[in-house]
Amino acid sequence: MPDKGVLEGVRVLTLEQVHALPWGTGFLADLGADVIRVESPDHLQDRKAGPFPEGTPGVEWWNEAGNLVYYGTRNKRSLCMDVTNPHGKEVFLKLVEKTDIVTDNFRPGTMQRFGFDHESLSEINPRIITLSSTAYGYTGPWRRAGSRARTVDAACGLSYLTGYEGGPSMRASNNYMDHSVGNNVAYALLLALYQRSKTGKGIRVDLTMLETGVSAVGPAILEAQRGITRDRLGCAHWWKAPHNVYPARGDDRWIVIVVSSDAEWASLKEAMGQPEWAEGDKFGTALARWHNRHELDELLSEWTAQHDDLELARRLQALGIAAGSCTTARDLVGNAHLQERRYLWEFSNPQAPEVGSRIFAGRPYRDPGNPMTISKVAGLGQDNEEVLANLAGLSSEEIGGLESEGVIFGAPRPDEPRP
Amino acid sequence: MPGILSELRVLELTHRPSGAYCAKLLADQGADTIKVEPPGWGDQARHEPPFIDEVPHPDRGTSFLAFNTNKRGITLDLEQADGRELFQSLASTVDIIIESYPPGKPAELGLGYDRLSEANPGLILVSITYFGQDGPYANYQGDDLVAQAMGGYLYAVTGSASHPPMGTALQQMEITAARNGAVAVMAALLRREQSGEGTHIDVSTMEAAVSTPSGLIHPYTYTGRNPHRGGSDGNVMDGMHLPTLDGEVTLTTAGTGGRPMQAWAEFLEEPGLLDPKFGSRGGRMEYWEELYALVAPKLAQWTNLDLMRETMARGLVIGLVQTPQQVVESPHLEERGFFVEMDHARAGTLRYPGSGFFIDGENAMESTRPAPRLGEHNVEILCGELGLTVRDLGLLRAARVI
Numbered sequence: 002m003p004d005k006g007v008l009e010g011v012r013v014l015t016l017e018q019v020h021a022l023p024w025g026t027g028f029l030a031d032l033g034a035d036v037i038r039v040e041s042p043d044h045l046q047d048r049k050a051g052p053f054p055e056g057t058p059g060v061e062w063w064n065e066a067g068n069l070v071y072y073g074t075r076n077k078r079s080l081c082m083d084v085t086n087p088h089g090k091e092v093f094l095k096l097v098e099k100t101d102i103v104t105d106n107f108r109p110g111t112m113q114r115f116g117f118d119h120e121s122l123s124e125i126n127p128r129i130i131t132l133s134s135t136a137y138g139y140t141g142p143w144r145r146a147g148s149r150a151r152t153v154d155a156a157c158g159l160s161y162l163t164g165y166e167g168g169p170s171m172r173a174s175n176n177y178m179d180h181s182v183g184n185n186v187a188y189a190l191l192l193a194l195y196q197r198s199k200t201g202k203g204i205r206v207d208l209t210m211l212e213t214g215v216s217a218v219g220p221a222i223l224e225a226q227r228g229i230t231r232d233r234l235g236c237a238h239w240w241k242a243p244h245n246v247y248p249a250r251g252d253d254r255w256i257v258i259v260v261s262s263d264a265e266w267a268s269l270k271e272a273m274g275q276p277e278w279a280e281g282d283k284f285g286t287a288l289a290r291w292h293n294r295h296e297l298d299e300l301l302s303e304w305t306a307q308h309d310d311l312e313l314a315r316r317l318q319a320l321g322i323a324a325g326s327c328t329t330a331r332d333l334v335g336n337a338h339l340q341e342r343r344y345l346w347e348f349s350n351p352q353a354p355e356v357g358s359r360i361f362a363g364r365p366y367r368d369p370g371n372p373m374t375i376s377k378v379a380g381l382g383q384d385n386e387e388v389l390a391n392l393a394g395l396s397s398e399e400i401g402g403l404e405s406e407g408v409i410f411g412a413p414r415p416d417e418p419r420p
Numbered sequence: 421m422p423g424i425l426s427e428l429r430v431l432e433l434t435h436r437p438s439g440a441y442c443a444k445l446l447a448d449q450g451a452d453t454i455k456v457e458p459p460g461w462g463d464q465a466r467h468e469p470p471f472i473d474e475v476p477h478p479d480r481g482t483s484f485l486a487f488n489t490n491k492r493g494i495t496l497d498l499e500q501a502d503g504r505e506l507f508q509s510l511a512s513t514v515d516i517i518i519e520s521y522p523p524g525k526p527a528e529l530g531l532g533y534d535r536l537s538e539a540n541p542g543l544i545l546v547s548i549t550y551f552g553q554d555g556p557y558a559n560y561q562g563d564d565l566v567a568q569a570m571g572g573y574l575y576a577v578t579g580s581a582s583h584p585p586m587g588t589a590l591q592q593m594e595i596t597a598a599r600n601g602a603v604a605v606m607a608a609l610l611r612r613e614q615s616g617e618g619t620h621i622d623v624s625t626m627e628a629a630v631s632t633p634s635g636l637i638h639p640y641t642y643t644g645r646n647p648h649r650g651g652s653d654g655n656v657m658d659g660m661h662l663p664t665l666d667g668e669v670t671l672t673t674a675g676t677g678g679r680p681m682q683a684w685a686e687f688l689e690e691p692g693l694l695d696p697k698f699g700s701r702g703g704r705m706e707y708w709e710e711l712y713a714l715v716a717p718k719l720a721q722w723t724n725l726d727l728m729r730e731t732m733a734r735g736l737v738i739g740l741v742q743t744p745q746q747v748v749e750s751p752h753l754e755e756r757g758f759f760v761e762m763d764h765a766r767a768g769t770l771r772y773p774g775s776g777f778f779i780d781g782e783n784a785m786e787s788t789r790p791a792p793r794l795g796e797h798n799v800e801i802l803c804g805e806l807g808l809t810v811r812d813l814g815l816l817r818a819a820r821v822i
Contacts, residue, residue: 007611052642067638141752146732152739162589172652173588184599191606213776219486225744257569323561325570330640338555362637365627366604370619
């Protein structure tokens with residue numbers, strides 16, 4: 002087991018908000034990089050976004066949000082500093098000298114306005130890697146447009162292809178694309194570090210949400226060029242049947258069942274006790290099952306509705322059939338598989354003692370060579386002094402001056418509205 | 421400029437889109453990626469509809485074409501001793517192997533991590549399966565929908581509250597697992613640069629699904645409320661799809677300085693939006709049908725691209741609900757040079773999506789070769805690199821090893 006993170010010694014300054022970029026830099030923080038989140042006292046949306054314990058923001062609400070633990074400031078440091086103030090800017094540029102990566106997710110133009118564009122930063126530090134994560138990129142006619150993850154689900158083609166069978170298109174997700182983009186951010190940053198270890202040269206990365214989204218719907222992009230249209234099928238499949246979500250016993254309980262061969266169909270019939278309706282030609286072949294899938298789904302639903310989804314999924318899996326309960330968050334927290342794999346992490350944040358211990362989703366892969374845990378979650382401005390003294394080389398008088406001038410903050414301004 | 425990973429060699433031995441896409445991510449950055457397929461049938465994705473020109477053919481499946489760019493391809497039957505031996509020879513020359521067998525199966529074939537890393541201590545082995553290498557579900561069967569269901573995504577994220585759960589299209593859990601795997605590989609490579617040691621990475625598609633929505637585990641443990649699907653139901657200003665002249669759009673209340681209805685009333689020239697009952701989010705949800713009746717006819721006067729241009733100019737934030745066709749023809753992506761064109765012997769010339777990032781202004785996506793035909797590089801790799809004679813190759817073919 003390695004005794005230090007693989008990215009120990011790598012420093013990241015990140016001007017980040019919302020979800021995609023913090024999720025991406027979160028991987029680097031988990032891998033041991035010193036990720037310093039430079040937060041503005043004027044934009045505390047992420048710290049207001051919650052969730053808050055029992056839905057109620059406490060006295061120190063700015064350190065309580067669950068999202069901070071999950072990706073916002075986990076394993077990161079927080080420097081709450083107004084970089085639009087000339088003194089703040091000066092400090093930021095001093096930090097850049099000792100930094101490997103600067104990331105932002107402002108709209109194109111903002112970093113340049115701050116004087117933090119790649120060209121300016123590489124004059125200070127020629128080895129600097131910069132990554133701007135934007136909706137549409139630094140070039141092209143849409144470069145000035147803002148976005149939300151859901152507007153990118155739309156623009157990349159994913160939402161158009163998503164919907165109930167025969168129904169209208171439907172938003173794929175509120176924030177799936179944030180995760181997908183965050184993963185791509187982490188990948189691109191690690192690629193850049195790898196490249197720089199070979200060349201020693203700085204790198205500028207222009208990463209976009211739209212293009213990450215389009216790269217995830219490649220098959221449909223190829224089809225469109227040859228006039229092939231992809232029907233919305235809900236949970237149904239191009240060639241498998243049964244392949245859908247079926248009602249289970251209880252309120253809003255569901256089970257997914259997937260059959261991909263005659264042998265699996267025979268096993269499913271056996272599990273159902275060989276009902277009469279399942280015999281005969283109507284469902285006897287893959288082709289027949291697919292063409293008669295609506296009737297098949299209805300008949301199968303009558304059977305599944307009598308059963309507990311978790312129990313039935315176990316039974317079907319024991320027969321080699323791909324089946325799964327449609328789990329809720331509550332189910333997952335108690336899920337034996339995830340527990341045995343130590344996927345779920347329990348954490349109590351010393352910066353927000355009132356919140357107590359809570360359970361979080363872990364990181365979605367295991368590598369014994371690069372283990373990941375939560376060691377800290379930065380409170381707002383928690384690391385101001387340490388960063389400014391040790392990295393920027395400021396005296397305690399200078400730090401005090403920044404505080405009294407309103408450049409750095411250890412808490413929201415007194416008149417900041419509560420979430 | 422050669423791709424960032426051009427000094428690396430990858431062996432892909434996968435049976436699912438997650439593994440193929442993970443290897444593609446590396447191949448698209450220049451890694452010499454060899455896809456190993458079973459002789460005769462090849463990767464199942466070769467046989468999944470739809471097909472280019474709608475003619476079923478193992479080289480024309482669109483998923484296969486999309487997920488296997490920049491790879492070379494060979495066939496090997498690992499159930500046969502010759503196949504395993506050749507695989508081991510190749511395995512000792514590569515940096516990374518990506519596999520998706522059921523847990524335990526590689527060891528059974530004598531191709532487990534312990535065995536392979538003995539011959540190649542720096543080897544990074546990625547096992548990418550639906551449920552991971554251990555735990556009670558390790559040997560469960562899965563597919564993307566099962567992963568969406570068991571990972572909590574299906575229940576909570578996409579569909580409508582008044583309907584059964586409904587998933588996101590196009591195997592996004594497979595893609596997410598693949599992206600997780602690529603991050604893990606890069607971290608392992610950087611570790612190997614320091615220590616010289618390889619590793620065995622365990623990626624689970626179910627866990628990719630659990631990790632994906634920000635609002636699943638901790639929102640529940642913080643509030644006791646189970647996240648539930650239906651976030652776009654009746655949500656005219658922040659989630660529904662609304663018709664335009666030539667497509668659909670989804671609006672947001674972002675960029676309006678906290679006065680969304682004023683901003684949209686002005687933009688759409690629809691004073692009805694100023695009715696106080698639409699002033700709060702709750703009110704907009706309660707009277708969504710009236711709101712829809714005001715907004716939809718106004719939007720229907722705009723074409724998508726005009727609407728995008730004019731809202732952008734005013735700082736409003738919208739999302740065009742683009743069809744794949746509109747994406748392919750996007751003037752924005754065209755100007756950026758996002759797509760890369762490659763010519764495939766059977767599928768013809770197609771434009772493939774890039775990687776989603778540009779490095780120093782250059783599209784980071786390699787365009788060395790389109791997806792390999794089945795066994796396309798058998799001679800090149802087995803004879804050219806492993807030193808088999810053409811005669812041996814014939815023998816192996818007759819014995820159905822290749």
